[in-house]
Amino acid sequence: MSDTPTLYARFTEKLDAVLAALEAEGHMPPDTPRRAVTVEPPRDPSHGDLATNAAMVLAKQAKTNPRALAGLIVEKLAADPDVTSAEIAGPGFINLRVAREAWLAELRAVAELGADYGKSTMGAGRTVNIEYVSANPTGPMHMGHCRGAVVGDALASLLEFAGHKVIREYYVNDAGGQVDVLARSVHVRYREALGKDVGEIPEGLYPGDYLVPVGEALAEEFGDRYLAAPESEWLVPFRERAVAAMLEMIRADLALLGIHHDLFSSEAELQAAGKPAEAEAWLRERDLVYDGMLEAPKGKTPEDWEPVELPLFRSTKFGDDQDRPIRKSDGSWTYFGADLAYHYQKAQGADALVDIWGADHAGTVKRIKAAVAAMTGADGDAVPFEVKLVQMVQLLRDGQPVKMSKRSGTFVTLADVVREVGKDVVRFTMLTRKPEAQMDFDFAKVVEASKDNPVFYVQYCHARVCSTLRKAAAEDLAPSDGHLELLGEEELEMVKLAAQFPRIVEAAATAREPHRIAFFLHDLAAALHGYWNLGNDRPDKRFIVVQDGNLSRARLFLAAQIGQLVRNGLALLGVEAVEEM
Template sequence: MTLYARFADRIGQILDELAAAGDLPAGLDRKNVAVEPPRDPSHGDLATNAAMVLAKPAGKNPRELAALIAPKLARLPEIASAEVAGPGFINVRLTDQTWREELATILADGGDYGRSKLGAGERVNVEYVSANPTGPMHMGHCRGAVVGDALATLLEYAGYAVTREYYINDAGSQVETLARSAHLRYRQALGEQGITIPEGLYPGDYLIPIGEKLAAEFGDRYVNAPDSEWLVLFREKTVAAMMDLIRADLALLGIHHDVFASEAKVQTDGRVKAALDKLRADGLVYEGTLEAPKGELPDDWEPVEMTLFRATEFGDDSDRPVMKADGSLTYFGTDLAYHAQKAEKADQLIDIWGADHAGTVKRIQAAVKALTGGKVPLDIKLVQMVRLLRAGEPVKMSKRSGSFVTLADVVREVGKDVVRFTMLTRKADAQMDFDFAKVVEASKDNPVFYVQYAHARVRSLHRRLAEAKMELPAPDLALLDGEELALVKFGAQFPRVVEGAAVNHEPHRIAFYLYDLAAAFHALWNRGNDDPTRRFLLTDDAKTTAARLALADAIGQIIRNGLAVMGVAAAEEMH
């Protein structure tokens, strides 16, 4: 339980006492009562809106109700003062001993400090990456991969039971094109001369080794064979080989999925029929025509009867086709069945999509509402593209020639931890520049360096202590001054940050918090530059050193915990 949740319980007990005494009506809804740090630290350590939230339903003035709550709070042994402020907020200051005890809790909990039972084992399916298996992972896939993986870890840390899922788009024209491209590389591997990759096929060299494997397995059996003999086989073999390549690329980022779901299997297993039958039984699927496009009509437009889903009943802008006039499925038709499949084993669904899919958000959310009766919420996080730069200059890429910067290239150049941390330094829906020079720059402006440097400074204290051959007593935390306890207060916000990030599905909040925590730690460290007596390690004062080392170790532990949630290893030293 976080420190803030603990004091929320205390306030709950006080409200129970007031209700028992007749000062408050019984059964008031308290879900909006909050305990959080005040925006201005000079106002205190905690603030609660209890009186503001409950005054109107209780028929009282907010300040009048706050005046009943504050004295009871002030009598608690952990609280130094509780004061009514403004229209009825209550600002609370905790005793120094309470903060010393929280510091001891951080050290005792270690890697579990910040871990939560908030999720109570609720099953969450997080689907992310899901790139078409038509090429290696490139930097266009990287940001969504990191956001999804960090979110999955964050949710686990907050007590949810998480399934990491990848949806393989192994049906449709793009994988047929892939198979035809591989067939050309297969013929090439068998020595056929003069092969060029025609427009519309995949030209990348990554298919050369796949063609060689196909040649080794099948010899020249399919060189001149009709499509009907090799197309399905080559599609399956090539998709499998591409998925092996994609898994290897993701492993470089430390990403591993629990489930790889096949689009083709969703179609062949009767999932689509079952989903459409359910919607028909509920009156949510019908035969009809779409409205004409707004504005000037194309010359070839004509109304065509299709099978439509009543998406407008669930918040979408128009009803959506699930089956074309010729009886073939739309992509949406398969996609809604796939989401129904995921919802069978989850209490909550989260999809991480590229921002170019924004137009399909409402229809999928409508389908999930219809198929689950609104019992399984779906949150879709849109991730903006990443612009690659070198010293401020754009990195040129050409999809036409098949030349692009692969994820593997970037990880090998700057390292997994730098890539992962950088991808979380902006909100997912905000534009991002990834400058190869800046992400490895040793400066305060580089969050990756700044946070890692804070942890490396903590670890350096132990090396210097060993060099000085100092023996330290048990830390007396009463020796910590007000500035040092202020850092404890900042560190104690970590569990609350974890829970807020988990509830809002925003792993970037961890990165933002770690940067601010690192800044506060560096500021405390740097005071020793002007006054040597304020350094963390004092060779002539073992007692003060022990207390300050305990503080540094606690901050280092929180940084390690936060980085672990992000999938980033903490630096032991930096040169």
């Protein structure tokens, strides 16, 4: 990578130097915090190229009004050779116009940095643990898991690109009652593999055919040893083998999406190692767990409800609505009790934690946040912890809902969808809306070759660039930055948009929102397609102008860098940049 900062970073440094100079001159207190200062495009492009809120957010500390402080800042910025004008707008915003050569230098930076353009050091090597998917190991992946899987995986790539170390983790819920149900379901298939007529799969068990091979493998391993044996003899070995088989299936399903986790953590192993008990003892020492009565359920109290003394975590002390039990009345761990210990374990090896959960888990966010705050902050600074909630995806075929049910065995598997429409379509589509927004996935629309399909639109942009470069090569024309001064205003607008990529990366990483990359790519594709269409009507606006080789080479250089940026962005999303369509 080049040591030369990208344009937005460079102007942030310029502004920082101006503010430091104003401090030295006594216009602002020394070491005035500048975290809230931004340099970004103005909302209205007619106002300029860049805008900063510096005067607005620092005026109070400078003991002056924003416009007065803005005047001091503008005076210094206007002297910079990269600034053609600096103006105060409204109550104290500052708008800048940037010299053409600065934008053209940025285009050259894209070419110089290539796949590294947009990379950031903002993460400073800090480790972020991202837990995503974590579906119960009771069957293959279905489309209910898909969106969170893609969001988590894209976020992991984004944070690495932004300078973090990332641990991709999958939490295996293999200690609950659902894995006992799995073992019993597999035992039915085991008996079936030994020639027994099992009839209809009993209600309450998993009926899916995906368990047939597991039953056959157990029949081959054990013969008829457990055919008539009591459940107490076969439940544990069947559970262990069934969970292992399901995890193998889950890994294979995720691999179809290009998803590979660094770590699979077992809840059963966590409990066997006594981690929840250690966590309880640790919390009791600090008076954060006490024995108390749960509140009666809100509304009409059930007739069979009785007050029971349970060990309760003081989650209200950390922002939760009520204190939460960590054990059940029979002494076993609640989901929360196990999760509390698991998150504490994760925090030992990371500087920050991010969980990607389905929206149906919204009710548990406060208690887990409280637990992490208590267990990592009681003796110092708490480890930052965020939960990103992802809404379910409604599958449609020709506008009609596709029903799915994991328990019935009639669900639509992730593997089926990937095989039908392709990994790239699935991944990009999952990032075309904010994860907290509802999403429809229509099999017909996601493969439609039209501008209304964002996957096609962005991939076609890259294919169009590649096609143009191939055509140019056939005419013995190569991209060159030798005459970039020939680029006009329309081309320069594309450069200005492209130059936003590094700041978009940092903003998306800070907000933990990888969908911002998909949005940027759509805007970039729209700009290139718009320019292409301009050339349909005006031959002088085409990328290749036969009678002007230098202009053609300059435009081809621009096209090549747009293609590079599309590749960079798609790589973060785990999507291939196709060269032909």
